[in-house]
Amino acid sequence: MTKVLAPKYNPKEVEDGHYSFWEERKYFHSEPDSSRKSFTIVIPPPNITGVLHMGHALNTIIQDVLIRWRRMEGNNTLWMPGTDHAGIATQNVVEKSLIQNGLKREEMGRKRFLDAVWQWRDEYGSTIIKQLKKLGSSCDWERERFTMDEGLSAAVREAFVRLWEKGLIYRGKYIINWCPRCQTALSDDEVDHETHDGHLWYIKYPFRDEPHLSMTVATTRPETMLGDVAVAVNPEDERYKEFVGETLVLPVVGREIPVIADAMVDKAFGTGSVKVTPAHDPNDFEISLNHGLEPVVVMEGDATMSKDAGEYAGMDRYECREALVEELRHRGSIAKIEPHTHSVGHCYRCRTVIEPRLSDQWFVKMKPLAETAIKATHEGLVTFHPARWTKVYLDWLENVRDWCISRQIWWGHQIPAWHCKDCEEVNVARTTPTTCSKCQGANLEQDPDVLDTWFSSALWPFSTLGWPEDTEELKNYYPTNVLVTDRGIIYFWVARMVMMGLEMLGSVPFHKVYIHGTILDELGRKMSKSMGNGIDPLDMTERYGVDAVRMSLLLLTTEGQDIKLSESKFEMGRNFTNKVWNATRFILMNLEGQTPPPLSATKDAALSFEDKWILSRLNLAIGTTTAELERFRFNDALRTIYEFFWHEFCDWYLEIIKPRLYEPVNEEDKAVARSVLVHVLQHTMKLLHPFAPFLTEEIWQTLRENFRENGLLEEGVIIASWPVAERRDRDIEKTMELLQEIVRSLRNIRRNLDIPDKQPLSAIISAHAKTAVQLLEQHSGFLKQMAIVEDLDIGHDLSKPRSSASAVVGSLQVFVPLSGVIDIDVEKQRQQKRITELDSYLEKVRKKLSNKNFVEKARADVVENERSRETELSEQISKLRQILTDLEK
């Protein structure tokens, strides 16, 4: 008994069921298997604090398409999932929630706080994973990893120790980026620069020996003058040469500071003389090293002024700025204040203005690592898609600075270094040491800092596969094939993975990097929580269905271009899911519960014209879809299927075969049509499966339920094989094009002359060539049916009946005699318009052909093509002119 489908596709009814079905069948699971080609993607691990947004959705859907497609192709496919502990972000979130319960991190202590974070993680950390599943992600969930789980933590330690042993990790006192709110160091990449409208304060520093004279320095941060230890000028600067070596007195503070010469000073900026604040500015720190100056720290970690700030101690940095400027103004020390636009660093996690701070930190020496990565990239071992990102990535590697990896937070991988309290030796070890390697003392204390989250992320492609153990997984799945991500983390993540992969395993972690576009709102702005301009992907899946969301996004995904998204875009996908659903419904209804023989059992001779045509087009669609997927052209791949299914299969094939189904000339012909229907449906469902897994699975299973016994579903119960393109028949495709054109021209006449859709026409088609007459006669049934023509007269050089509408199709003429009233003016207008149109084409063609250079230099086939176009166009025009003349009689 045939299952009757509802007239509308209802995604909600089927989605959950199919997902758990796939999981139960272990459809997503992969085991190492050296006999098969593997295809691996590691997911960009979302933060455990994350909530799914459109960016994740797009990223995930793209990976799922690639994975499902390659799986269907027969690869041993692994999509490795997991989450990232996201050090600072998570610590911030948990701290906030604890504060609501009156709990402060500092009061709780490290151990209790970390317990609370783990608890939070167990409770909320898998939210995003559930959301990824909702989208249909076919990850191997049995292998899910977390950057802080045991195995990955071991990998982090191993990597750290190896780098330390090679001298690629060092510790020291430097100026780093400090977030006063998160109270931790950040790497250069974790600082977002924004342009601010600020001021440039010009402050006069008097000479000690001649207090009525002074040097003027310009600064954007007057409060840091409390920590000034010198004034520097360029050694080449004639204006100041004579002052080098003199002593100035720092206003308000009263400290005596020297005038020094340093090439780092830009003569052209400000006054050409600059205050030197080593503890609070990276350049000044460098200058101080060259000149042996002792830094004066005037600010604490929370951006309040320190005791060395004298009377300003305890004030917030901006409060201090205001008070100090007021004081300077009062004393007459301000020469002038100018408006000044400059860029200000902000913490990428909390937006607080970054403070350069002098402190002890751990660093990775990047140059040697970068060089290896650059080399591997030049050798083509890693390619970017689109290719332009290669340059962005290489530029970063070439100018890379050392990476500050220590963070003064608690949530993360604590640095595997133990400080000996007796001899100050730093013991770096894979396992917790009990005695100092230098003095054998047992007074060891682990470094309190944790590692930058991106340190563990950099190991992700192999730590998730069991490294540093020598696992079967590593042998089978590493290097992975494709990395799919967004341009925002090329430096943070992609480049560092390449470096670490090469350093730890000696090979790149992936061969291709696909960088997809960013999802923007309707106005082209980034979607953000604070602006409230986001579109919630889960809300969209509720309203339109997962497959509709997937297909809509993929139809918008051109190679790497940003996507301006609005809710209405999802209608495109939903409409298509419904179209597919209804075509299936139609097919099932017309199979009447009977099982057609597989197409392979049907003789070619039994196939009719339209059968051969649709099969030829199917083969084209299969080939094109596959080729476009290879190139990461998701929109073109899906558009191919969309076009084929909707505008060829539904619009033409389903329509033309209706009589064969409803009033068949014989049962065999009906059975053949049914076989073709099922064949095309099955193959399109396969092609569509990576894009719309739920819909296609539902249809597949419905077919199976109905035809359990017939061998139509050769792969069993899950869509599991990718179709292979077979031969096309171009002659048939060409004939079809002609027939379609004739049908369209007849429909056009009908509409233009206001003939009701159902009223049958009489039509005459005149051809000059005998072969054309023959061909058309063969297909007269097709024409009659599709254009609703009752009497069709096809013949050699037939003449136009007196009162009739006409059209020229290729070398043919189509006439529709109209016994009743025919509006001559409408018909004349129609013909005139067409003549004008063709005339302009003809003009272009003639222009080309009259160009001697074109005829001589252009490819022969191009010239030949233009020649035949000229002939055809002029013939068409003259026929149309004749028609027009007749009308005027």
Add this chain to the structure above:
RNA sequence: GGGCGCUUGGCUCAGUGGCUAGAGCACUUGCUUCACACGCAAGGGGUCGGUGGUUCGAGUCCACCAGCGCCCACCA
């Protein structure tokens, strides 16, 4: 300051130097036709930001310009 991307019909976007520049949405007209009004059929609408160049031929390559956007930079 440097780099990159974008500018094609009303809107959102495709478009591998040469098929009459396409699609979805919107629009117009006609259809409650027994798969689908989340539909069917027929249409209207752009000369591809500007200028110059390369070429037999440019939306497609090059240069410059303009507007929009993104990224990078030790702009005291």
